[in-house]
Amino acid sequence: MIHVTELLKRLVIGRAKRSEELHETLLPKRLALPIFASDPLSSVAYATQEILLVLTLGGLAYLHFTPWIAAAVVFLMTVVVLSYRQVVHAYPSGGGSYEVASTNLGPAAGLVVAASLLVDYVMTVAVSVASGVDNIISAVPDLDSHRVGIALGFVALLTAANLRGIRESGRAFAAPTYLFIAGVLIMVGTGLFRYLVGDAPVAESAAYDIEPEPGDADLAGLALMMLVLRAFSSGCTALTGVEAISNGVPAFRKPKSKNAASTMAAMGLIAIAMFSGVTTLAVVAKVHIVEDPCHLVGLADCGDHTQRTVIAQLAAAVLGGDSSVGFYYIQAATALVLILAANTAYNGFPLLGSILAEHRYLPRQLHNRGDRLAFSNGILALAIVAGALLWAYKANVTDLIHLYILGVFTSFTLSQSGMVRHWNRALRATPDPAARRRYHVARVVNATGAVITGLVLVIVLATKFVQGAWLAVLAAVLLWLMMRGIRRHYDATAAELAVTDPRDELAPPSRVLAIVLVSTVHKPTLRALAYARALRPDRLEALTVAVEREEAAELEQRWAQLDVDVPLKVLDSPYREITRPVVEYVRSIRRTSPRDVISVYIPEYVVGRWWENLLHNQSALWLKSRLLFTPGVMVTSVPWQLSSSIRADRPAPRAPGSVRRGEPPSPAASHHRPGTR
Structure with missing residues (x-):
């Protein structure tokens, strides 16, 4: 296309x-x-x-x-x-x-x-x-x-x-x-x-x-x-x-x-x-x-x-x-x-x-x-x-x-x-x-x-x-x-962005807290965790939202089985929302430690066809738009290129054993959480 x-x-x-x-x-x-x-x-x-x-x-x-x-x-x-x-x-x-x-x-x-x-x-x-x-x-x-x-x-x-x-x-x-x-x-x-x-x-x-x-x-x-x-x-x-x-x-x-x-x-x-x-x-x-x-x-x-x-x-x-x-x-x-x-x-x-x-x-x-x-x-x-x-x-x-x-x-x-x-x-x-x-x-x-x-x-x-x-x-x-x-x-924008004291603007934050959003344990999630860890934050944690309690329990069990050395925090969501619990949690941390910087990492799919965009990343887009209005919060997208996106930019024959076009890495929790829609 x-x-x-x-x-x-x-x-x-x-x-x-x-x-x-x-x-x-x-x-x-x-x-x-x-x-x-x-x-x-x-x-x-x-x-x-x-x-x-x-x-x-x-x-x-x-x-x-x-x-x-x-x-x-x-x-x-x-x-x-x-x-x-x-x-x-x-x-x-x-x-x-x-x-x-x-x-x-x-x-x-x-x-x-x-x-x-x-x-x-x-x-x-x-x-x-x-x-x-x-x-x-x-x-x-x-x-x-x-x-x-x-x-x-x-x-x-x-x-x-x-x-x-x-x-x-x-x-x-x-x-x-x-x-x-x-x-x-x-x-x-x-x-x-x-x-x-x-x-x-x-x-x-x-x-x-x-x-x-x-x-x-x-x-x-x-x-x-x-x-x-x-x-x-x-x-x-x-x-x-x-x-x-x-x-x-x-x-x-x-x-x-x-x-x-x-x-x-x-x-x-x-x-x-x-x-x-x-x-x-x-x-x-x-x-x-x-x-x-x-x-x-x-x-x-x-x-x-x-x-x-x-x-x-x-x-x-x-x-x-x-x-x-x-x-x-x-x-x-x-x-x-x-x-x-x-x-x-x-x-x-x-x-x-x-x-x-x-x-x-x-x-x-x-x-x-x-x-x-x-x-x-x-x-x-x-x-x-x-x-x-x-x-x-x-x-x-x-x-x-x-x-x-x-x-x-x-x-x-x-x-x-x-x-x-x-x-x-x-x-x-x-x-x-x-x-x-x-x-x-x-x-x-x-x-x-x-x-x-x-x-x-x-x-x-x-x-x-x-x-x-x-x-x-x-x-x-x-x-x-x-x-x-x-x-x-x-x-007004120019006046607000004008630099008056460069030393004050360049002062480092007290601490950096990294939060990786997790929907399920798959390759995009692990890539986001690895990337966040490589930046050496003062604290690193994984965060998921329990839209369905059974799925959240399965995720915790899978997390423990893989022995991922990053703590997983589960937020309850009785009204089946994703964005509101994450934003409220991040803001609560900011209220407790206003001099800290919070860096939120969101795994996202990169697709090669226009219609595939309708099937992925919609929750992530909405969540990013809300987090961007929160002071002291940095939002980072960690992309995972699906095979269709690679073919769209660089046509090549399909390698044996490669993932089929449009096939999601994991069917788990694919309807509700960021990184899978």
Whole structure:
């Protein structure tokens, strides 16, 4: 079983890598772009759609706000990209927004950023995969009933790919990302060219009027402003994942900061071009998309109709219909890149989790690298939580999107505010006029970013809170409290374990009392006795528990017959317990002689098959767990390797006269006492 598991592991994630090979995993810019920027690039596929979905709540009358909302999103993206380029140069060690906020605003603010980003990374996986599945269903509507299963399958594939290492996942995901970029730009260019020459493409939904939601047909004043702000906050999903590059600077090749900044600039330019083009084309083609297809006036069988996404409608209108090669190319590339957009989170979440674990805010296991030098525990944790969300929300993008982007703008606002403080300190410490001019410009950029993203954060909270964003806020608050609690535990543990006087800690005990637990007289028991005697304790005794009086009497008789020169003490157990009598006996000795050290030796079987563990050592495990909480008591396991365990590690032909596999050394007392279960 062990060999089969190891074989499957190697097939999935590949051979283990040595720590010295870490430099081989560093990324060139051509691979870093699809790894760290696939999320903001892929958001083009649904950001425009989210704007239209909100505006069409009031019917067709409000679609003329679409270009203005898109322009505001583009301006915001430009400011954020410029701001994070400065974060990359100022804090090249990774950590991004978390490090900036912690350094300049304090640990509490840093934890707010960290909690927000961790929640947002989980949402990135859930929303990206669900949106990718949506596009697959747009091309093959019959798959709609299998939506959740398909989504969970993609999460499993992404997890396996990332467990193989960051460079390997980048190679696998680079081609779909670049194919998507090329496909969208070709579609946008073709559509706009047709519009300029008088042959504007027309979307399949353009012929349908839209029935507004009750009360939303004639909005004005504050109500209209709230609708526009809600559409703007939905369109801001285009900014998700922008900060991932600043978190992953250590993964770049040298010069790290320069390469990361160049990658961020390229990501910003491509994302802005694609988002602007898709939005313009959607307006030109008159795409009408609603949450409920029955609001499309004139649509027959609306209850059974699955409305195509904006990208799908544009591809059909521009590239020759829904049976053309171009349509299927765009749908396949979009579905792939949306699913692979989750890879941004698969790199950001483990990296941030590793930094937080190093700072003792998360379990230390998240800082450990796996066989392929990836932070495997963080990857698995992300997959489990994101998979649970997809299952709970039935992989529905519209439901999941309300939980999204809140964390992004929390981290944007705090990190840019922290950068303003960073430049203030730099200005106080720098007399050079040229440097001061650069710092002044940088401070203006970050201050602008802080103000704008702060306003967007307020808008997102106001428009999405009651629609489900409160769950994301609650999750971030609980995560913040949990991280504070973990740090308090680690700090308290470190303080308790700190050495103040080495001479006092090195003072030997008055005496050492060795106790060997006995269930029956067999080879494991005698080995434990021999080992305990070899350590020369001041006193050595054997201890057994009389669960069954007849068995205890037989054990005493056998002990006397073998003339074992170690006294055997028998503890009575009227309630057929093993653990309680042993623990109480050991504690009674400690109360009598508190300066003595008691060393308890427990014979245990070592088995070679997983199912054999269910048949042995269960009493021993429970007893050890109880004894470990007793001060002044040392617990030592004395292993006895059964033949199956030897064969599991070193296959060899069975020697004549050897013990049969799985055969216990003695049937006596095999149901109750430690060392035999």
